[in-house]
Structure formats: structure tokens, C-alpha cells
Amino acid sequence: MFILSYLLLFASPFVAPQAIWNETSYPNVLEEQTQECKINGTQAPYLTCDPDEILTQTQRFELNDALKDLKNVTTSNGTECSNQGYIGVVLLARKIVNGTTKEAQKMANYFRDNWDFGRCDKGIIILMVTFYQQFYMACQPNVPLSDSDVNEIFEHNKDTLFNGNYFEGLSNVIKESKNKLTHQTGGTMTNRIIHVVRIAHRINRMAIPLTTML
């Protein structure tokens, strides 16, 4: 027992330090902190951040491509904000400060409110904190996903995510979000936007605390 403790004590300095992220230390992928986000080497836009390298590089690039595709397919040739697609970002972290559900919610909301998603308020923040098994989605005002939409997406994927299949789960979250959003685009935008904004404010206030597993 003594020897074991001794070895562990001496082994610890050689273990890579793990970052415990907070809302300001977590890299802003929209400001192209690509090195920190481990998404360098692919093409803009950069929409995936995985500073702790929870996914493989291939998986990160695939998620980034899926998010680019979401943005692209929801961009139409209109005026105002219909010519701006939805900007989804997938953010992974192993640990965050305090580790509470409240903190994860605070972080997702901070990114929603402080990162530059453009003037159209069409940002979608998907945050996965793996050590504490927390998943959060926060939407900006012009994202027409209701809280029941988000909960439905979460219910479909929570087993996959909490079994540690983050790539599979997050890919599917993007896919289902895209399905919902593409089915809601088109039609007369002017009427729809009013409706959307009203729903979205409700989402923002509630901030959708989805679950804590532990």
C-alpha cells in the first residue's frame, strides 16, 4: 500500500494537466481559435471545438462538415435574415468549473450571448461536458426550435451520449436539428419570424437544462 501511494505520488507530475474550463477560458471557435479547438487543418467556417481531444480528428472534421452543411442548407436566396443559415456549434469539454448543471447552463448561455454569431441571432450552441455527463443546447432568438423539439432530440440521443458515444450522438443531434429546421424554413418568412422570436425568448429564459446523470 505504501509503495503504491509512493508510485502514484511520483507518477502524478507526469500526467498531462487537465484544463478545467470556464466561460472565458474556453476557446472561442468563432474567433478562429482553431489551434486550441483542435480544428486547425480544415476549412472555415470552424464550428467544432474539442480542446481536450475527446473525439478523433476525423470525427471533429466530420462534425464540422455536418455543421457547415446545416448552415448551407438553411441559407436561402432571400433578403433580411433568410439568407443567413443557422450557425450551429458543437463544443466539447471534459471538465468545467464547479461541474454543476447550473454552470454548464451558464456557460452555454454565455456563449450564446457573447460570441459573435452575426446580426441574425441564428446561433445554436450544443455543449457536451463529458466528465460530468452534461448536455446542453442553447438557441439564439431566431432559431425556431421549441423546448419540446430540443427535448425530443435529446431523448432520442441521450443513451448514445451517456454511453460515451459522443461522435455518434452529436452527429445525430445535428441531423435531427437540421431535419426540424429545414422543415420549418420556406413559406412566408415575415409572419414566421414574429412567431419564432416569441418562442425563442421563452427558450432563452428556460435555457433548457436537459439533464445531469450523476
Ligand SMILES: *[C@@H]1O[C@H](CO)[C@@H](O)[C@H](O)[C@H]1NC(C)=O
Ligand atoms: C477562467 O479561467 C482563467 C484561466 O484559468 C482565469 O484567468 C479567469 O479568471 C477565469 N475566469 C472566470 C470568470 O472565472
Ligand SMILES: *[C@@H]1O[C@H](CO)[C@@H](O)[C@H](O)[C@H]1NC(C)=O
Ligand atoms: C495544427 O496544430 C498543431 C498543434 O498545435 C500544429 O502542430 C499544426 O501545425 C497545426 N496545423 C495547421 C494546419 O495549422
Ligand SMILES: *[C@@H]1O[C@H](CO)[C@@H](O)[C@H](O)[C@H]1NC(C)=O
Ligand atoms: C451548399 O448547398 C448548395 C445547394 O443548395 C450546393 O450546391 C453547394 O455545393 C453547397 N455548398 C457546400 C459548401 O456544401
Ligand SMILES: *[C@@H]1O[C@H](CO)[C@@H](O)[C@H](O)[C@H]1NC(C)=O
Ligand atoms: C438569387 O436572387 C438573385 C436576384 O433575385 C438572382 O439573380 C439569383 O440568380 C438567385 N440565385 C439563386 C441561386 O437562386
Ligand SMILES: *[C@@H]1O[C@H](CO)[C@@H](O)[C@H](O)[C@H]1NC(C)=O
Ligand atoms: C464556483 O467556483 C468558484 C470558485 O472556484 C466559486 O467562487 C463559486 O461560488 C462557485 N459557484 C457555485 C455556483 O458553486
